[in-house]
Amino acid sequence: MDQAKSYRAPSGTRDLFAEESRKFEAITSAFSRHMSFAGYGLLETPLFEEAAVFKRSIGQGTDVVNKEMYEFEDKGGRLMSLRPEMTASCARAFVQHSPPTPWRVRYAGPMFRYERPQAGRYRQFYQLGAEVFGTADPEVDTEVIWLAYKFIESLGIRSMTLKLNSLGDANCRPQYREKLVSYLSSHRDGLCDEHRDRLSENPMRVLDCKRPECVEVAGGAPVQIDHLCDDCAAAFRSVTEGLSRAGVAFELAPRLVRGLDYYMRTTFEISGDSLASAQNALGGGGRYDGLVESIGGPQTPGIGFSLGIERLLLACDAEGVLSLGEWSPLVFVVCLSQGEAAIHAGRLIYSLWGGGVNAQAAGSSRSTKAQMRAAGKSGAALVAIVGDEEAANDSVSVRIMNRDSASGLLERMATDWKAADSDQWSEFSEGSQVTLGIDRFVSIVAGSSGSTEVASAISGDSAGVPASQGIEVHNP
């Protein structure tokens, strides 16, 4: 059975290309722009770390560590793990480099969790996120939540809910925990099978268990938010007031408990209300003031969030937002014969590419008809035709294929080309054609298509990615 086996991407993973990868790229670059304006520099970390980095920070009792980590032993006998999330890696980097605080970083990349795949849930999934290390100031809580919330909004997503909670701190959580345990113990029989046994292990979990039995018991349980110490209460008030002032709508979710142990004080989750599937969390985050210490660093407060790209995309599709422009070449080069013409055509397309012009060709060995069909299908604005005649006098015949996408060029062409070569160019209709010098053509086209895209992408750090032809996020 396995001798003629055909391979496919591993379960829970997939190949991204065409329309989908363009959307990924659009979202990622929009995020880069959004976060760099707020002073968050990009942090890249390895896709794998020593497994202990995750175990000690995320928590031994969590599902993520318990049953979802991709662990392996490397050839040196070290126990490693693919990263199931990014906060632990960021904390490790923070401890390793001791950067000046507050340290604001953003990240984007794949995470790995071994779970059964499902709608909106993958084994390799992509997150965008940010962390701030070194300040406990509640203003930063507001900042981080605002950034997450407004980014989602900037994609055009409208139906979402921000749920907010405070989990208390080392001071008030233990006392609350006792109250909760004693309440739950007295209602032990009403709990679902799983939580009846694991009650004292992680009592908070019972609060967001979705089984009807637990929901009923949890409904009457004391909640942390009513048992905060003075410091925590003051901090939380500051966050809620800050959000209100910043125009971010939220609802209190006293039973919101996140699945990673390191969270304390402010925690939040943003769910997409347009998502039908069970996986409707677009993202979430919170404060983790004990995390850095837990992996051997100095006592350092921190807060962050992460968003799931796949979920964002799902929500965009559900709401019909994130529309990308057409992605088609400006020029399509058609070569009519082999030999000199093909050489000439080759020079032309390299000049176009070198000048930063989005250009394509279909191969000179194919028939004229096939090349023209390919040109039409590509959506190119212009076709540059090269045959023996053109090759002989160093020219190209240019034909308008798509008037709309050529519109930006038409004005330029009107003055430039009319004056230079053509008087039959008075009306720009599709199918109009004119012959002109190859250098002249390249300079005109390069001049009007943003020829310095690549250069500006490299130098213009803040933008990250240029508003190139076609790839841009549309904000309604």
Added chain:
RNA sequence: GUGGCCGUAGCUCAGUUGGUUAGAGCGCCAGGUUGUGGCCCUGGAGGUCGGGGGUUCAAGUCCCCUCGGUCACCCCA
């Protein structure tokens, strides 16, 4: 880890109560006279019907096993 649904060309699917060389649309390739797209016409390539076993004169169609996909529980992004 547990359960429901599904597996026929690259994609979306037809395939009658089991019966001759397994079909359509889209896509792809090539033509429809000499150097010109989108429409139309013609032709072509492409499937061991997920895999294995069984029942039968005969199985894409029935039975069993297995693999894969998908959705849900759980957890989260």
